[in-house]
Amino acid sequence: MIDRILTIWSRLETILIGLCLIASLGIFMGGAIVRAVAPSLAVDWAEEVSIYFIIWATALSGSVLMYEKRHISTAVFTSLVSAKIQRILAITMLLTTLGFCAVMAVYGWQAVQFTLLIDERSASTLRTPQAYALFLALPVGMALIVLRLSLMILGGTRSISGDMAFATPDEDVKHD
Numbered sequence: 001m002i003d004r005i006l007t008i009w010s011r012l013e014t015i016l017i018g019l020c021l022i023a024s025l026g027i028f029m030g031g032a033i034v035r036a037v038a039p040s041l042a043v044d045w046a047e048e049v050s051i052y053f054i055i056w057a058t059a060l061s062g063s064v065l066m067y068e069k070r071h072i073s074t075a076v077f078t079s080l081v082s083a084k085i086q087r088i089l090a091i092t093m094l095l096t097t098l099g100f101c102a103v104m105a106v107y108g109w110q111a112v113q114f115t116l117l118i119d120e121r122s123a124s125t126l127r128t129p130q131a132y133a134l135f136l137a138l139p140v141g142m143a144l145i146v147l148r149l150s151l152m153i154l155g156g157t158r159s160i161s162g163d164m165a166f167a168t169p170d171e172d173v174k175h176d
Helices: 002-037 046-067 083-118 130-135 137-154
Strands: none
Touching (some): 046 130
16 A cells, blocks of 8 residues: 555656656746847746746655665665675665654755745746745655655665665565
């Protein structure tokens, strides 16, 4: 059941990330074309909004990468130690990642609250509230990773590395 939830979740996030990137590209290219063809109709916010979409896509991608075990790993160093130490390191890294992302979610939320307090807005004609367009991406992305890792742990995952050295005997290892 947990695996099914995680798989559907990954598909939805991947679609959302793709839509963010397509929107970013469309807005950026549209702004550039209008600036070249009809400069009097050009807007000052195209690049800004494009960057917001890229930031959100990046923040959302961490959760998918975690599920697919495609995050950065230190397999070069861990391959030099015994299988028992590798398992201990894998569990330690999983818990450390979980703790780090939880702390970043809390601090990210505090940044959102502070930005709302001072009502920071973009310099373009949109006057976009930075708390929502920019700062909220961090706590949302980190919270998604925490939730995803928690579900993965409940489902029996003991490693966030795609390297076989971290796989426990009962874990299925994907071969590309």
